[in-house]
Amino acid sequence: MASTVALVVIYYLLPLDTTSVGFAVAMLVIGLVALVGLVAFQVRSIVRATYPALRAVGALATSAPLFLLLFAGTYFVMDTISAGSFSEPLTRTDALYFTVTVFVTVGFGDITATTEVTRVLVTAQMVAGIVTVGIGARIIVDAVKHGREQQPEKGVEQEPDVENPLN
Numbered sequence: 001m002a003s004t005v006a007l008v009v010i011y012y013l014l015p016l017d018t019t020s021v022g023f024a025v026a027m028l029v030i031g032l033v034a035l036v037g038l039v040a041f042q043v044r045s046i047v048r049a050t051y052p053a054l055r056a057v058g059a060l061a062t063s064a065p066l067f068l069l070l071f072a073g074t075y076f077v078m079d080t081i082s083a084g085s086f087s088e089p090l091t092r093t094d095a096l097y098f099t100v101t102v103f104v105t106v107g108f109g110d111i112t113a114t115t116e117v118t119r120v121l122v123t124a125q126m127v128a129g130i131v132t133v134g135i136g137a138r139i140i141v142d143a144v145k146h147g148r149e150q151q152p153e154k155g156v157e158q159e160p161d162v163e164n165p166l167n
Contacts, residue, residue, distance in 0.1 A: 001061060003058075003061055003062040003065075004061050004062070004065045007062070007065045007066055007069055008065065008069070010069075011069045011072065011073060011092065011096070012092055014073065016073055016076050016077050016080070016092075017076075017077075017080050020081065021077075021078070021081055021082075023077065024073075024074050024077035024078055024081070025074075027070070027073060027074065027077070028070055028071070028073075028074045031066070031070040031073075032067075032070060032128075034066075035063060035066055035067055035070070038062065038063055038066070039059070039063050039136065039139070042055075042059035042062070042063065043059075043139055043140070043143045045059070046059060046140065046143035046144055046147050047143050047146050047147045047150065048147065048150075049147055050151070052143065052144040052146075052147030052148055053144050053148075055147075056140045056141075056143065056144050059140065060140065063136070064132075067103075067128075067129075067132055068096070068099050068100060068103060069096070069099075071099045071102075071103075071121075071125050072092070072095040072096040072098070072099040073095070074121065075090060075095040075098060075099060075118070075121075076090055076091075076092055076095035078117070078118055078121070079095070082115065082117075084114060084115065085113065085114060085115050085117070085118040086098070086111055086112065086113060086114060086118060087110075087111055087112045087113075087114055088110075088111060090111070094111060097111070098111045099125070102122055102125055102126060102129070103125070103129045105126070105129075
């Protein structure tokens, strides 16, 4: 929970309204690469954890908000740089709202991408969201399963090693 709150606070405090298109694209690309690295680290952490399911919940509480906030920040910057990129001017909250509605495929239609560039980016977010949910869920579930398999069963005595009686 603390990591989610920290990410949201950072999102609202970053000086995103005085940037360029290059900065917006770089921010998104670097952020997504960092997200992939974070997920790789989290998967290793889940596998090694004493309580892998609990560690997986913590991993999701960091990586999912980071994914959403990266796109929200990019949409906010794009709208600031190029008014008319969306059907209405976006505040940070509007950009986050739009990002979440696209991610969960609700798409209320109150905010829409109006330029070709923003439509391409929104489409990329839709595809990345589907991939993130599908592959991400599979990776995390497999990591939890593998982590549980690595742990010795509680309450079960291990049989002595017949080939090596000293064990």
